[in-house]
Amino acid sequence: MRILFFPNTTPAFTESVLSLTPKVSLIKNTLYLDIEPTLKLFKGEENLFLKAMQLSETFSLNSHFVLTDRPEWAQALNTRPEVFLLPGKSPQLLLNLDISRLEFIGDPQKLEEEKKERTDLIRFMKRVGLKTIADFTRLSATAIGRRFGKMGVILLDWVLGNRELLLPTFVPEGLIHETIDTEELTSLESLLLELPPVLNRIESRLIGRAQMVKSLEIKFHLESKNKLQKQYHLSDPTQKGEILLKLLRELLSDLTWDAPLQSLEITVTDTVPYSPGQLSLFETGESLFSDLSQYLTRLRAKFGEAQVGFPLLQESYLPEKSWTPTWPPQEKENSHSTPHRPLFLFNPPKPCHPLSSWTLIPSENLMTEWWNKSGIRKYFIAIPPRGSRLWLYWDLEEKAWYAHGTFD
Amino acid sequence: MRPVLSSQFLNPEALQSFYGLAQVTSLPGGSKTHLAFECLSVSLKADPPAPTHFEGHPPYFIFISDEGTIYPPALKVLGIPLSRVLTVKTESSDQVWKTGLEAIQTGLFSFIFLRPSKTCPTANLRKLQLWAERKKSKVFVLSDHSLPHWTIKKKISASLPPR
DSSP, X not given: OOEEEEXXXXXXXXXXXXXXXXXXXXXXXXXEEEOGGGTTTTTSHHHHHHHHHHHHHHTTOOOOEXXXXXXXXXXXXXXXXXXXXXXXXHHHHHHHSBGGGGGGOSOTTTHHHHHHHHHHHHHHHHHTTOOBHXXXXXXXXXXXXXXXXHHHHHHHXXXXXXXXXXXXXXXXXXXXXXXXXXXXXXXXXXXHHHHHHHHHHHHHHHHHHTEEEEEEEEEEEETTSOEEEEEEEEEEEEXXXXXXXXXXXXXXXXXXXXXXXXXXXXEEEEEEEOOOOOOOTTOHHHHHHHHHHHHHHHHHXXXXXXXXXXXXXXXXXXXXXXXXXXXXXXOOOOOOOOTTSOSEEEEEEEEOOOOTTSEEEEEEEEEOOTTSSOOEEEEEEEEOSSSOOEEEEEETTTTEEEEEEEOX | XXXXXXXXXXXXXXXXXXXXXXXXXXXXXXXXXXXXXXXXXXXXXXXXXXXXXXXXXXXXXXXEESSEEEOHHHHHHTTOOGGGEEEEEOSSHHHHHHHHHHHHHHTOEEEEEEEXXXXXXXXXXXXXXXXXXXXXXXXXXXXXXXXXXXXXXXXXXXXXXXX
């Protein structure tokens, strides 16, 4: 068994190391990784260890760790910041430790509970002349049982590796959430510089959870106590911080705040299970679609979902409601258009005042949907003496003219 | 009502070999939007089809405007597959130019239609032209504003066919 132990961890970092091994245990603030099962996958202990160190840097953790053979020894061996023990070398170091380190050997879930009993026992051991753990193990189990009781025998079993320790497996819970303190940031550029480390953390956590972001919520906390909240749906779920950065860059460049920004919260509100979706080297169609999806996501973040998409025709009498922008693109065969309708529509229709010199040719009458306020529209093709033809309508409810399209 | 134009006035071969910036303007009675999409329709119907860097995958097209959007049912009548046309409605004309440049730079679109309400600085137009040539995109600027002739490779005017 090979155990990588971190004496100080956070739930976020713990989530991210699930990408290194599924055997992850979080006991209070300590982290135990059983890296034995994935050593082959990462082509050796060194590679896996380096990846773990990179992750700890991503989460700005101090680099305290112990790499040892058994989980029950890890806390006792944590005597200096970095303890790297090759396979089989741990027992030797353990035996040379001071007898007081016995306090930390064993099941980490019970250490707190047994603390008083262990401290009293260690004090007694010191009184009878035991200085190191080796001195303790030189005694026979019977002698230990007679002198130090049941706890003494248990400790001996832990030191000799005679007991099997089963630690609970860590399961990530809750939403992925990150906060950036922006009080000291003076410009948008400095805010954009703060984003990559945060998005790297989100990416690492997503990889650990084997999930991809489907929607994001961004909350802006302003000095005026106002909260600005934005929700974004990604057309192509992703894990990549790089893609999320592009999306946020688009979003932030278009936003304005009425008071200084105090903090920014990013929450992953919806995810989908990660599917590797390997883009084939020889299949350009797939990567083209994926690139298009990423580009569309950025455009939607900038202009809104209703303004960007591939047209999908739908049943409606109203020209502006006869289609909807969608993603992914879908082809619907049933469509109808009359030749007197233009190819370009103003959105929204522009108020307009036809001049007496214009020729108005009636084209069609439309009833709007009964649940809408406005009633009947009378459409005309307006031909001004100079300039382009327009598609106008007279709104019978509002008693107003609107230019709905142009034939230019 | 007389037909505005028909594909017989477009030269499919010239259209296939064209890459860069083309300005489409309206003359009285003509429709620049219609003409621009007619170019696309002609290109789609070309036999043999125009060579693309999409290697056998049907290309995508993008229409960007700040004033409104295309009317998709009318587009379908022209024989253009709607599942290939991305429509973008921006908030300002500057964003039309900016998004247009981005769209060219992505290299995802073979036809790019820009319909801005206002023109943009010549330097930006030149940038657009250079990128369009580099990425082998056909960029149609649907505008009646006068644009510098040296940035425009083609000028197409939509007019009524001669009687």
